[in-house]
């Protein structure tokens with residue numbers, strides 16, 4: 245029998261019991277949709293976390309801190325770092341306690357003294373306004389605005405007073421006060437902090453910085469620079485390290501999510517096996533008739549295999565499609581909810597097409613495997629016994 | 635003149651094993667069927683008529699003995715060849731019609747041709763043509779359960795003719811029919827033999843039909859009891875049947891004359 249005729253016959257068999265075929269296809273679809281949905285969620289969350297952690301420039305940045313108390317990051321150390329091969333920029337950070345005063349309101353903040361490059365290297369983004377470009381500008385967190393009972397966007401361009409308390413080499417507290425214009429607000433309502441430009445008299449030649457960001461020319465240089473910094477007695481870590489850890493964590497989450505999906509598909513596969521077996525019993529007589537009038541055993545087997553292939557193909561296709569659509573729908577709903585409570589719209593789901601393809605192929609494999617045994621039995625049936633079957 | 639034998643059962647015995655017990659259904663059957671002949675098997679229920687037909691159709695290998703088809707032992711061939719023999723060399727008509735309910739009448743008739751790889755248009759045309767001859771043109775697109783028993787049996791006969799086989803084997807084709815439909819079906823088969831020169835093997839219970847065949851083989855307890863020849867096969871019928879690829883124009887003409 246021609247291949248096309250086998251397909252046509254299988255299709256007619258499927259249509260002969262529409263309800264059952266539909267239910268079986270739905271079963272497979274649900275399994276596949278679950279896998280696609282969960283895997284998309286895993287990938288989406290992974291991509292989201294990485295977006296949150298980093299801006300592209302921060303990928304080539306090392307965070308350097310002293311490895312032990314006896315070592316300090318001073319100006320001479322910074323100059324040393326700058327001389328290392330493939331180092332592009334060196335940008336230190338000094339943190340201390342401070343206060344922000346706006347009109348009559350005052351709040352405590354953690355102050356970070358940094359140069360103009362630092363925030364860019366860190367990959368910081370402002371929610372309102374921008375990063376500072378002049379020495380009399382300051383960047384605050386939205387936590388500061390909250391503490392001052394102001395809307396974050398209202399604070400932008402305001403003139404505020406910043407008071408910093410730095411410690412001298414021998415421990416005496418130095419108070420420093422200045423007028424600043426708020427350049428921008430970083431979205432972080434949970435903590436109050438301020439980024440202050442470095443040339444603001446908070447530092448001297450002997451200041452020991454808390455940490456320093458070392459930007460290298462490209463990611464390939466990370467390892468060698470890291471080694472050079474470490475050999476001088478410092479700890480160095482990069483966001484690239486963090487990201488690879490995030491990938492590791494998410495690959496575990498992926499596996500867990502995919503396992504749930506596979507369980508769903510497994511249940512669907514059992515359902516499909518059941519359907520094919522019942523279809524075999526139901527069609528025992530038909531098989532007998534076909535064989536009696538000269539249809540070959542191999543053709544009978546091909547008809548059954550094609551049928552289960554069709555079921556699993558339709559199930560896989562519809563499942564993948566509805567999994568993607570369902571993910572988009574849930575994302576849409578969550579974003580509407582998020583916006584209604586003042587949150588940000590985020591892309592929570594990401595569906596890589598090669599993965600979808602792999603999942604559909606997987607469903608086909610499952611389909612053919614579950615169809616294999618009933619098909620084999622059908623091809624082995626004795627025509628006379630099959631004809632006697634009621 | 636020496637008749638040409640198309641099918642010959644040689645010392646055919648069939649034993650079934652049922653729960654450890656052996657039941658001998660056919661004992662030492664020797665029957666030859668001649669080209670163009672109409673042979674009827676007659677006997678009490680359970681005497682082994684269907685079993686013998688199944689052996690002849692390549693559906694049931696005998697326990698002992700041989701079935702010779704045009705000089706070759708059928709069961710010595712491969713499964714593949716036996717299936718092809720069922721598809722193209724003989725047409726089988728069953729008591730229960732045995733049509734596929736998921737296919738239309740036309741598709742049912744075309745199925746043996748589809749199984750042989752015939753292209754869609756050619757086989758559907760032939761099916762339509764054959765169905766026209768038995769007066770079922772109106773029902774081409776219908777499904778078997780929507781037809782009366784007599785109509786279904788006519789479809790089954792048409793399907794048996796689809797591949798233009800030289801032998802038509804009928805196992806109680808009228809068993810499930812009212813007497814009028816039964817007479818119609820028997821008339822069609824009679825014309826298949828007399829006009830279209832097909833070799834016909836028939837099993838029936840009805841003594842009214844005993845005048846149709848050339849020869850009656852009476853079976854009793856799995857053995858040939860006696861053979862009665864009504865009339866010899868005409869030399870013309872024998873000769874025509876030798877040409878395998880007959881068309882069925884004669885059958886059609888007969889229909890038109892009515």
Ligand SMILES: Nc1ncnc2c1ncn2[C@@H]1O[C@H](COP(=O)(O)OP(=O)(O)OP(=O)(O)O)[C@@H](O)[C@H]1O
Pocket residue numbers: 650651652657659678679680681682683684685686
């Ligand atoms: N597969 C089988 N297994 C066991 N016994 C069988 C089998 N097929 C047939 N028989 C037995 O063989 C005997 C002959 O059966 P068969 O069907 O050939 O009779 P029959 O002459 O066609 O009868 P009827 O006129 O009622 O159709 C019966 O006793 C039946 O029970």
Ligand SMILES: [Mg+2]
Pocket residue numbers: 683684685805
């Ligand atoms: Mg019988």
